[in-house]
Amino acid sequence: MILLSFYLKLALGFLIAGFIFHFIGFASPFWNKYSSSHLGLWTYCSDTYRGTTCGSYSAQVAGVHAARAFEVLAVLGYIVLLILLVLYIRRTNVTMLHLSIVAAFVIVALIIIGILCWVYAKRQHEYGLHFAFAFCCIGAILTFVGGILLIRERMTITVVTRGTTSTTSGGVSATRTVTHTRVTVSR
Structure with missing residues (x-):
């Protein structure tokens, strides 16, 4: 049975919720809305007399391509973060925790840069921001809180590092044995 600390449980909750919000926003065609049409990173949908028709679009604006790239990198970052956290939990390796912290804040930066690229690319249009855009923002906030946790x-x-160290003298060398122990300090 794996015992997790309170802060790690809370961090995992925030990070998983952040990933879910971000992934829904990433995949949904509701970043912008204009009267009878809505637009996402990948899909453009329009309401017609027959119903809603959707199709993929190739954006001619570099900001849309940049937003797509940064949001894809953020999704990949979540996968890396999950792997790092699993390694940390299984092995109690502090280095994995350090890398997890860095990964969480890199993901937040990628999401924010992607959001800013999207806003810059769509600044001249009359589109209003919609829920998928907000979900990506919420995902960034939740991931930030998870990183803080x-x-x-x-x-x-x-x-705690224990071991014996000796120097080499007279052709005899000694090895150093290091043991890492995890100690939780409750305050």
């Missing part, structure tokens, strides 16, 4: 998790860990 991972920092708090790191603050509760004390790494």
Whole structure:
């Protein structure tokens, strides 16, 4: 049975919720809305007398391509973050926790840059922002809070290193044995 600290459980909850919000926003065609049509990163939909018709579009604006690229990198970053957290939980390796913290904040930066690229690309249009855009913003906020909680998790860990070290003299060398122990400090 794996025991998780309070801060790690909370961080996992925020990070998973952030991923879900971001992924829904990433995949939905509702970043912008204009009267009878709506637009997403990948799909343009229009309401007609027969119903709603949707299709993919190739944007001619570099900002849309940049927004797509940064949002795809953010989704891939979530996968990397999940792998790092699983490694941390299974092995209690503090390095994996440090990398997880960095990954969380890189994901937040990627999402924000993607959002800013989208807003810049669509600034001259009369489109209004819609719920999928807001979901990506919420995903960034939740991931940021999860990153802060991972920092708090790191603050509760004390790494105790034990070992023997000796120098080489007379052709005899000694090896150093290092043991890492996780100690949770409750305050």
